[in-house]
Amino acid sequence: MDETTARRKPTIRDVAAAAGVSRGTVSRVINGGHWVSPDARTAVEDAIRRTGYTANHAARSLATGRSGSLAFLLTEPQHLLFQDPTFALLLRGAAEALAQRSMTLVLLVAGTPAERAGVATFVGAGHVDGVLLISSHEADPLVEQLLEAGVPTVCCGIPLGHEANVPTVSVDEIGSAREMTRYLRSQGHRRIAMIAGPHDTPGGRFRLVGFEEEMGADFDPGLVQEGDYSQESGAVAMTRLLERTSDIDAVFAASDLMAAGAIAALRKAGLRVPDDIAVAGFDDSGLAATHEPPLTTMRQPWDRISDEMVSLLLEVIDGGRPQPITLPTTLVVRDSA
Amino acid sequence: MDETTARRKPTIRDVAAAAGVSRGTVSRVINGGHWVSPDARTAVEDAIRRTGYTANHAARSLATGRSGSLAFLLTEPQHLLFQDPTFALLLRGAAEALAQRSMTLVLLVAGTPAERAGVATFVGAGHVDGVLLISSHEADPLVEQLLEAGVPTVCCGIPLGHEANVPTVSVDEIGSAREMTRYLRSQGHRRIAMIAGPHDTPGGRFRLVGFEEEMGADFDPGLVQEGDYSQESGAVAMTRLLERTSDIDAVFAASDLMAAGAIAALRKAGLRVPDDIAVAGFDDSGLAATHEPPLTTMRQPWDRISDEMVSLLLEVIDGGRPQPITLPTTLVVRDSA
DNA sequence: ACAGTGACTGTGACCGGTCACAGTGTTGCT
DNA sequence: AGCAACACTGTGACCGGTCACAGTCACTGT
Numbered sequence: 001m002d003e004t005t006a007r008r009k010p011t012i013r014d015v016a017a018a019a020g021v022s023r024g025t026v027s028r029v030i031n032g033g034h035w036v037s038p039d040a041r042t043a044v045e046d047a048i049r050r051t052g053y054t055a056n057h058a059a060r061s062l063a064t065g066r067s068g069s070l071a072f073l074l075t076e077p078q079h080l081l082f083q084d085p086t087f088a089l090l091l092r093g094a095a096e097a098l099a100q101r102s103m104t105l106v107l108l109v110a111g112t113p114a115e116r117a118g119v120a121t122f123v124g125a126g127h128v129d130g131v132l133l134i135s136s137h138e139a140d141p142l143v144e145q146l147l148e149a150g151v152p153t154v155c156c157g158i159p160l161g162h163e164a165n166v167p168t169v170s171v172d173e174i175g176s177a178r179e180m181t182r183y184l185r186s187q188g189h190r191r192i193a194m195i196a197g198p199h200d201t202p203g204g205r206f207r208l209v210g211f212e213e214e215m216g217a218d219f220d221p222g223l224v225q226e227g228d229y230s231q232e233s234g235a236v237a238m239t240r241l242l243e244r245t246s247d248i249d250a251v252f253a254a255s256d257l258m259a260a261g262a263i264a265a266l267r268k269a270g271l272r273v274p275d276d277i278a279v280a281g282f283d284d285s286g287l288a289a290t291h292e293p294p295l296t297t298m299r300q301p302w303d304r305i306s307d308e309m310v311s312l313l314l315e316v317i318d319g320g321r322p323q324p325i326t327l328p329t330t331l332v333v334r335d336s337a
Numbered sequence: 338m339d340e341t342t343a344r345r346k347p348t349i350r351d352v353a354a355a356a357g358v359s360r361g362t363v364s365r366v367i368n369g370g371h372w373v374s375p376d377a378r379t380a381v382e383d384a385i386r387r388t389g390y391t392a393n394h395a396a397r398s399l400a401t402g403r404s405g406s407l408a409f410l411l412t413e414p415q416h417l418l419f420q421d422p423t424f425a426l427l428l429r430g431a432a433e434a435l436a437q438r439s440m441t442l443v444l445l446v447a448g449t450p451a452e453r454a455g456v457a458t459f460v461g462a463g464h465v466d467g468v469l470l471i472s473s474h475e476a477d478p479l480v481e482q483l484l485e486a487g488v489p490t491v492c493c494g495i496p497l498g499h500e501a502n503v504p505t506v507s508v509d510e511i512g513s514a515r516e517m518t519r520y521l522r523s524q525g526h527r528r529i530a531m532i533a534g535p536h537d538t539p540g541g542r543f544r545l546v547g548f549e550e551e552m553g554a555d556f557d558p559g560l561v562q563e564g565d566y567s568q569e570s571g572a573v574a575m576t577r578l579l580e581r582t583s584d585i586d587a588v589f590a591a592s593d594l595m596a597a598g599a600i601a602a603l604r605k606a607g608l609r610v611p612d613d614i615a616v617a618g619f620d621d622s623g624l625a626a627t628h629e630p631p632l633t634t635m636r637q638p639w640d641r642i643s644d645e646m647v648s649l650l651l652e653v654i655d656g657g658r659p660q661p662i663t664l665p666t667t668l669v670v671r672d673s674a
Numbered sequence: 675a676c677a678g679t680g681a682c683t684g685t686g687a688c689c690g691g692t693c694a695c696a697g698t699g700t701t702g703c704t
Numbered sequence: 705a706g707c708a709a710c711a712c713t714g715t716g717a718c719c720g721g722t723c724a725c726a727g728t729c730a731c732t733g734t
Contacts, residue, residue, distance in 0.1 A: 009463065011720055022684045027722060035682055054462035058398035059720035062689045067395065069443070088425060095444050099455055104464065106406070107432050107442045118436055125391035126346065127441070231627045264629045290568045292601045348690055359714045364692060372712060396690035399719045 010051040019047035030055065069104040070094075070313060071128040073119065075142055076111070084229065084257060085286040086302070087134065090156065093306025094132055101314070116142060124149050130313045132156070137200045152316040154309050157202040158324075167316055168324045169308045173202060176298045176329040177210025180252055180280055183296075183331055185214075189249035189278060193223040195237040195262060197254040203229075207254045207282065223248065227258045234261025242269055248277055250337060256281035256288045259295055263336065278337035294334035301327050347388040356384035367392065406441040407431075407650060408465040410456065412479060413448070421566065421594060422623040423639070424471065427493065430643025431469055438651070453479060461486050467650045469493070474537045489653040491646050494539040495661070504653055505661045506645045510539060513635045513666040514547025517589055517617055520633075520668055522551075526586035526615060530560035532574040532599060534591040540566075544591045544619065560585065564595045571598025579606055585614055587674060593618035593625045596632055600673065615674035631671035638664050 012030075016023045021040055028036050029044040036044075047053075061067050072094055074087065095105045106128055110119040123131060123146065130152035133143065143162050146153045155168040184192050194211050197204030204226070212219045225240055227233030234253055238261065241248060253259035259281030263273050273279050273293060281288060284299035308325050315322045349367075353360045358377055365373050366381040373381075384390075398404050409431055411424065432442040443465055447456040460468060460483065467489035470480065480499050483490045492505040521529055531548050534541030541563070549556050562577055564570030571590055575598065578585060590596035596618030600610050610616050610630060618625060621636035645662050652659045 012722095013720080023721085024684055024723085025682085028683090031722085037682060040682080054458060056399070056720050057462070057464045058395050058404065059689090060722075061395035062393070062399050062691085063720080063722040065689075072444075085422075091444065092446055095446050096452075099446070099452065102459075104459075105444045107409075107428065107444050109429055109432050109436070115433075115436065121391060122439075122441075125394070127394045261627075267629070290598075292604065349692095350690080360691085361693085361714055362712085365713090368692085374712060377712080393690050396719090397692075399721085400690080400692040402719075 009056075010053045011056070012053070014051055015044065015047045015053045018051055019043040065126075066317075067127055067129050068102075069106050069128050070098060070310070071106050071108045071123060071131045073108045073110060073123075073131050073133050073142075075116075075134065075137070075140060084255075086283055086300075089285070089302040090134065090306050093303045094310055097307050097310040101310075110142060120145050120149075123151055130154070130317050132309050132313060133159070137198070152313060154313040154316065156305065156309060158206075160200060160202060160205065167312050167322050169305055169312060169327065170202065170324070171300050171305070171327050171329050173206030174210035174213065176282070177207040177252075178214040179329075179331055180282070180298055181211050181214035183333070184250045184252060184278065184280060184337060187250075187278065187337070190218065191220075191223070191245075191247050191249045192218075193225070193241050193245075193248050193251045195234055195241075195251060195253040195258050196224060196226050197229050197258075199226060203254055203282075211252060227254070227261075229255040229257055231257045231261040231264075234258030235265040236261075238262035238265035239269075242266075250278040250280070252280050252282075254282050256283045256285045256291075256295055256297055259297070259336070260287060260291055263291075263293075274335065274337050280337040284332050288332070288334070291336075293336045296334045296337040297332050298329045299332045300329055346393075347390045348393070349390070351388055352381065352384045352390045355388055356380040402463075403654075404464055404466050405439075406443050406465050407435060407647070408443050408445045408460060408468045409471065410445045410447060410460075410468050410479075411471050412453075412474070412477060413471070421592075423620055423637075426622070426639040427471065427643050430640045431647055434644050434647040438647075447479060457482050457486075460488055467491070467654050469646050469650060470496070474535070489650060491650040491653065493642065493646060495543075497537060497539060497542065504649050504659050506642055506649060506664065507539065507661070508637055508642070508664050508666050510543030511547035511550065513619070514544040514589075515551040516666075516668055517619070517635055518548050518551035520670070521587045521589060521615065521617060521674060524587075524615065524674070527555065528557075528560070528582075528584050528586045529555075530562070530578050530582075530585050530588045532571055532578075532588060532590040532595050533561060533563050534566050534595075536563060540591055540619075548589060564591070564598075566592045566594055568594045568598040568601075571595030572602040573598075575599035575602035576606075579603075587615040587617070589617050589619075591619050593620045593622045593628075593632055593634055596634070596673070597624060597628055600628075600630075611672065611674055617674040621669050625669070625671070628673075630673045633671045633674040634669050635666045636669045637666055 012023050012026050016026045019026065021044060025036060025040050026044050029041050033041055057068060072091060098105050108119050110116045131146060133153055133155045143159050147165055153166060155166050157170045158168050159166055194208060196208040199205055208224065222244065225237035227237045234257060238251065251262055253262055259279050263279050266273055266277055271277055281295045281297040284297045288295040288297045304327055312322050312325060349360050349363050353363045356363065358381060362373060362377050363381050366378055370378055394405060409428060435442050445456050447453045468483060470490055470492045480496050484502055490503060492503050494507045495505050496503055531545060533545040536542055559581065562574035564574045571594060588599055590599055596616050600616050603610055603614055608614055618632045618634040621634045625632040625634045641664055649659050649662060
């Protein structure tokens with residue numbers, strides 16, 4: 001009886017025995033099945049079905065030297081992870097892209113220095129085959145460490161200061177910002193303010209560059225405030241802008257969250273959006289469509305970003321040196337601008 | 338030269354050689370160090386430092402039969418993952434709790450039927466030691482499958498229909514709902530409506546039960562609408578309530594997101610919160626404090642929930658049959674009610 | 675008739691740990 | 705003195721795969 005209940009999981013040897021072939025043949029069938037006779041293949045496939053065999057991940061890892069998993073590494077300070085719906089989108093996309101390749105997604109959070117150290121040794125130990133690095137600030141020593149340790153890494157957004165060395169997937173920040181700016185001007189706005197992201201992040205820097213380029217002679221540095229992508233920072237930035245000038249037409253925020261904060265601040269000041277001031281966001285995060293009023297924003301192709309990151313990383317793991325990928329964004333016009 | 342560059346990672350044998358002891362002793366030092374002489378211990382620790390040794394996860398897994406990782410299994414349809422900041426909180430908490438134990442968190446998403454099947458075989462194959470099951474609806478076959486397969490599982494929130502069989506970590510739903518209701522009544526509100534969660538989720542059912550209990554004779558089933566926790570559903574529910582009656586004092590929503598939706602609907606109808614109608618939420622998710630107006634809500638102790646889930650699951654994995662854990666919530670009074 | 679080729683198969687070593695077990699040496703007790 | 709108990713250490717087998725290599729066999733060309 002306990003013979004039956006305590007039966008351990010079938011191994012490749014059990015399958016081999018059941019199919020009347022050797023372990024090697026079973027292994028070959030499992031891994032693509034080249035140089036296997038049709039008879040043997042069907043016998044093995046049948047045996048696998050009968051025994052309910054599933055490969056042992058650990059054993060395979062040990063033999064091949066690959067873990068079959070990638071790390072999703074978050075380096076942002078924690079409050080952003082909480083607020084920003086963006087991460088969830090990327091995370092889900094990456095998890096699905098990996099699941100399709102029967103690999104797994106290991107979540108690593110490197111906020112505190114202690115966590116960062118833990119992550120470095122963990123990754124260095126080869127527990128994962130590569131790292132999907134999310135939104136790192138400039139001169140992040142972690143990027144340096146990973147590269148030095150030879151850990152295959154792909155960044156989301158061009159990591160400032162490491163432009164040349166790391167494969168990246170990013171959107172056309174400058175082009176997107178120009179497009180949004182162009183749109184705002186096409187609506188007749190002239191005094192346009194920008195609530196930029198942190199200047200040590202690619203989104204913070206390049207969206208501002210695009211804005212400045214497109215504004216040309218009309219660019220007024222006095223109408224630029226910097227936030228940290230969070231809603232509060234958007235509100236604070238908007239309040240400062242209002243204190244300084246009163247002739248603002250429109251506001252371009254570098255994230256939807258900041259746009260929402262700005263709108264809240266405007267509302268408090270008795271101004272109406274978009275009637276008195278137009279507000280545009282960036283990301284087309286979940287919040288944009290349900291916000292009141294719905295936000296005009298630049299859509300980032302989150303699913304494609306995570307997909308491309310995964311493919312790129314797998315390429316790197318296989319020894320490739322792939323080109324950086326730049327994806328297009330699309331302008332989504334709703335009610336706020 | 339390539340001798341130096343191509344040097345492979347040090348193994349336990351390298352450490353043993355460097356320390357002048359056997360593999361067994363090194364292994365003992367690594368695993369707690371019982372029955373090891375102080376001399377040997379320091380020699381080994383020193384050798385580990387010198388060689389830069391880190392244990393090979395796969396090899397250990399293979400030998401011990403444990404993977405050293407837990408699955409964070411999301412069974413909600415996707416839109417909830419995107420909108421609900423709650424998941425991010427739980428996820429982060431769980432990842433940290435595991436990192437402290439040098440285990441890892443594998444993210445699994447089981448939305449579509451295909452994904453669910455993939456998850457079942459993946460988990461069944463023993464790639465993870467246990468499952469942290471997040472927010473399952475009633476009669477979710479996945480719960481059944483996991484239990485049948487003997488996979489250690491801990492649920493977040495009492496899984497309806499499996500109350501007796503699964504270890505769970507949950508908050509006192511009924512008590513919390515009663516407390517909030519009591520608070521609303523203490524503020525002088527009498528005609529209180531509820532926007533409940535889906536009746537096939539514990540939060541949907543028990544928060545309504547608590548509300549009903551506390552309202553007693555004043556309970557009016559006509560003032561109850563059901564949403565799906567999302568912001569839109571809150572707005573829809575609120576609109577329906579307004580169509581039906583005009584004497585509502587206050588609204589108790591079973592999630593902050595629905596509260597936000599309700600407030601948006603009220604605003605559209607020209608009603609002011611809290612002056613005309615008070616609105617209370619549930620969760621104290623990130624949105625609650627920054628919302629305009631800031632939401633009065635019940636705080637769920639997210640960090641403790643994830644912590645307790647992890648400890649409970651580890652207990653189950655070690656063969657224990659731990660008691661379900663119920664955690665207290667706290668009333669957070671802000672401006673919306 | 676025989677070497678050569680290509681398709682297929684089986685075998686043993688190995689990946690890097692853990693664990694049970696069999697020592698070894700020291701101490702304490704009778 | 706003899707023996708047990710205790711603290712510590714080393715060894716070989718094993719976990720479940722993969723891979724290189726050595727066969728085996730049928731078929732082809734000369």
